[in-house]
Amino acid sequence: MQGHATTHRTIGLADAMLLLVAIIWGSSYAVAKQALWFYPVLGFLAIRFGLTFVLLLPQLRGDGRRAVRPGVPLGLVMLGIFLCETWGVMLTTASNAAFLISLCVVFTPFVEWMMLRQRPSGLLFAASVLSVVGVWLLTGGVGMTLNLGDGLMLAAALLRAVLVCLTRRLTASEQVPPLALTAVQSGVVASGCLLLGVSLPGGLPALPTSPVFWSAALYLVGFATLFALYVQNRALGRTSATRVSLLMGSEPLFGALIAGLWLGERLGLQGWLGGLLILAATFCALRSAARPTSSQPGHAASAPA
Template sequence: MLLVVAVVWGTSYGMVKQAVLFYPVAGFLFIRFMLTFVLLLPALRRCWRQAVVPGLVLGAVLLAIFLCETFGVALTTASNAAFLISLCVVLTPFVEWLMLRRRPENSVFIAAGVSLCGALLLTGGVVIKMNAGDMLILGAALLRAVMVCLTKKLMQHRNVPALALTAVQTGMVAAGSLALLLATRQGIPALPQSAAFWGATLYLVLFCTLFAFFAQNYAVKRLTPTRASLLMGTEPLFGALFTMFWLQESLTPAAWLGGILIVGASVWATRPRRVAVIPVSD
């Protein structure tokens, strides 16, 4: 499920870029997450009390992630943004160690380093000069790591359906986006009439939001945060493949090698381990 999340999130950048050509960023986020919230309202009928506290907390973090990512991309290059977001894979083991008091296995740190090298090759190996946009993207990467670990911490002792949790999260993001839109503009702009805008928005609602957040909330409860992050860390590869086939962009041999390193590190780190069984004599 998390690999499918990485696939659809990899395609989301092109869709978002298309949608924001027709509508302000905050307004687009409000439409996207409000539509998702409305679709998920039935999931809250019987269990809203259990979902509201963790959902509001995680929703606030999610809102911060989207704001940092969206405004950060506008202030830096795409290569820098892709590389810095990939640092989430490297940061997650340390955040897990700090928040959950659980040191990941040594193999996880190795896999995170390999994945980082792969992301660097995939995005061109640029020398990064930190500007305001870079700092926002780096903040988003850290918040992604916090999000995965916080989801694990809040949900491991709660029996909250993943759909109900997703509903509260998306409602929180929609409310925050609307507040930001009202604070920066005089009223809400007229809705776009373009079919391209609504096609991209519906794709993002159904696959990149509704399915992706449900899958993440469901899977993180059953995996360690670091393993979940490594699986979702394949997102830059699928994003590169999407731009190659859909937007007719080409990949260099170094980029292909980087993609192979990312996928290989994720598969190796999440492979089933054999548990040694020591026989006990009577």
Template sequence: MMEADSKIRHFFMNTLALPQPKSLLLLSDLALLLVAVVWGTSYGVAKGALVFYPVLGFLAVRFILTLVLLLPALWRTSALQRRDAWRTGLPLGGLMLGIFLCETLGVAHTQASNAALLISLCVVFTPLVEWWLLGRRPAQAMWVFAGLSLLGAALLSGGLVGTLGLGDALMLAAAVLRAITVCQTAKLTRHSRAPALALTAVQAAVIGFGSLLLALCLPGGLPPLPQASAFWQASLYLVLGCTIFAFFAQNWALQHSSPSRVALLTSSEPAFGALFAVFWLGESLSLSGWLGGGLIVLAALWTTLRRA
């Protein structure tokens, strides 16, 4: 009887136990794939919103709204957690401000499909940045992947036959900054006690008020807020899906995975972004553009199979 009771207790303890590491890894992988879908559509949605408002004003609206929604999560934390959130979130928020400035300005000056494909170069850049920042030497094959990706970027942007466009160059800069941010997030959050939502709130504050300050420093400042419902619908989608959910999921996943795995699992983002831009926005790519985009996605998938 005692043995039976012991087996029953063991069964319920296992059933009600917290997820084991493998379960957490699977959950983080699924969350990151959903992030890839949401982020893939964000370029087309942002491009539509920029028709109504300038880049800096749009970023200020997007991220100050995000901060307002996340303030309760920040204030519910303990003093130690809040201190860690600010200590970690300030430098990461500065990096994210640079990313979103490059990305949003890039989207304004190139096709949404180009933006979605070029930003995926961070998949190949991340292992190289890991080597630079964290001392983890990449496999020799990574240089092949990097070469294929850069060839694809050149074909996509017309760089082989002309000059690299401003928008495409900004997206390349954003890809490098993304790779740096992934590694720095993993490094700075490893021993941080800040909850993911609180950290996201601090990052949103840095991006939102940083964009507003930059806008106010420019001659003429900002125009009045737009009244178009399309602008506010796009902003709400980006706030709830592409910022709150995506930032939270990435910050949480980085506590249960490696930077390369996080970057690699979001490598499907360019495919979703290009398809959304072509079928929803009616954009078109030339034959060399499709070939270049295919090389970028192929390098990302190849890297995924090799490193994941």
């Protein structure tokens, strides 16, 4: 009886920590948008992922070296994701960004269909219809204006779905430590952004001195990346992948709420309805993904790494 109570408390703590991570990831869009007021996208990403790489460098010892081979191509895909996502955040509202990036959960089964020949269920087709209607409402409905920022967020969501499937394919044959894999991917993203930044006319400006920028960068590294990965990995050992997915699926809602409170962004009734339809589509996709096998990963990398 005592053991059951202890297990129940452990699961409750894991759930609470996952909700905290969902709040942190939801806030990351507003934080990144604020950081971009002080420094360009390529420089911001080079700093963010360069710091992450340095902090995770010790993970590449021993078994962590296995992460190098899959980590490089996965890092290149991740580079594309964060270029689209960060420019997208800069060019659209943080609330739109939070809802649109969550579509990667709906896109993933269709990417699996193309890459792995696994046909999605009927529920997933219904989810895709819900998501299309949600995007239509979120971006203006009848007077729909899908701006460049919204388009880049949709591209980032699609690339995240590709990253999930490619990660499964490249890491299926061997146990790759997740923090070591994140280290390699972060190094590739930081290097790619730095090379792109210095090759452009004018290069990168001097490092920003604003404490707001550095607070934002450290918050994203420390909380949205390292702390979030630690909690997610610990929770997966204590509860089901589906439960983790459902709890983490609340991230876009927190993103929209925080954008409203922090940045003063306002979604009208139509925008909220579109966002909630996207959330409903996400949960339908997660529920469908949980049906074939309880070991199938549910929610992978739908939020900033």
